[in-house]
Amino acid sequence: MVVRSGFQVDLVDAETKKPFKEHEKDGKVYVEVEPDTDYFIAIRRITQEGFPKILSLYSVDGKKLDYHQPHDEIDAETFYQGIWSRIDGKDQIKALRFAKPSPAEAGKGYEGNTGFVEIKLYEAIFEGVEPVIDHISSVELHPSVDAARASSKKKFLLTKAGTSTIFDDTKSDTMSWYSKGKEFDRISFNYCSALGLILAGVLPKPDLWTWQRMKHPAPSGQLTAPFKKMRHKDKVIEVVDLTDEDALPIFTW
Numbered sequence: 001m002v003v004r005s006g007f008q009v010d011l012v013d014a015e016t017k018k019p020f021k022e023h024e025k026d027g028k029v030y031v032e033v034e035p036d037t038d039y040f041i042a043i044r045r046i047t048q049e050g051f052p053k054i055l056s057l058y059s060v061d062g063k064k065l066d067y068h069q070p071h072d073e074i075d076a077e078t079f080y081q082g083i084w085s086r087i088d089g090k091d092q093i094k095a096l097r098f099a100k101p102s103p104a105e106a107g108k109g110y111e112g113n114t115g116f117v118e119i120k121l122y123e124a125i126f127e128g129v130e131p132v133i134d135h136i137s138s139v140e141l142h143p144s145v146d147a148a149r150a151s152s153k154k155k156f157l158l159t160k161a162g163t164s165t166i167f168d169d170t171k172s173d174t175m176s177w178y179s180k181g182k183e184f185d186r187i188s189f190n191y192c193s194a195l196g197l198i199l200a201g202v203l204p205k206p207d208l209w210t211w212q213r214m215k216h217p218a219p220s221g222q223l224t225a226p227f228k229k230m231r232h233k234d235k236v237i238e239v240v241d242l243t244d245e246d247a248l249p250i251f252t253w
Helices: 194-199 208-215
Strands: 002-004 007-013 021-025 028-032 037-045 054-060 063-071 079-081 083-087 090-099 115-131 158-167 174-192 227-232 235-240
Touching (some): 002 174, 037 115, 037 158, 063 083
Parallel strands (some): 028 174
Antiparallel strands (some): 002 007, 021 028, 037 079, 037 090, 054 063, 054 115, 083 090, 090 158, 115 174, 227 235
């Protein structure tokens, strides 16, 4: 949880709305996440600091989400942000998803060391009341990095569109319109898998067994390391294979 400039902000699981585990290093917030998990940006204004009314704008991995959220002096509820659309006068927010990026063309693709979520806060300037019109989001999230980084199993994650969706059944004919005034503050999160955070020095390196299991996870549905049979001094013995790719040598004694 980040509490700053009167706002409380989290990255939360789309289904449970529980925040992901956070770590701090060198004044930065790192969020520990897993691939193929839908999430929302949860934001709420809890105290009045700065301007009476504030706009929050969102970007993930450097891409803007093309809308803003106005905040009163104190928000009565938490707002869950993702990919916003309005259909038949009703709002809906599609979740974001942590995902393994695809290989990019040479010289292209995301260049950061972790995924990055940023929330910018601005003074909200009231421009008037307008009729509500439908809006279909044009945001396209197709995460890609250079081929070497994309080949890592769980190390590097970026954001694409998820499937979980929040529907608001409230329908109105008019809406208040605001423009951006002076920038007030920025709140940001770096996110990565646990393995990536260990390699980045954010988390301590675990014991050898756990470390190898994180680097070489067991095949899906297999909860324990498999036993392999091998011959040693005319005897057949069983040894534990720490990887799913036979990437480590088997030591004998």
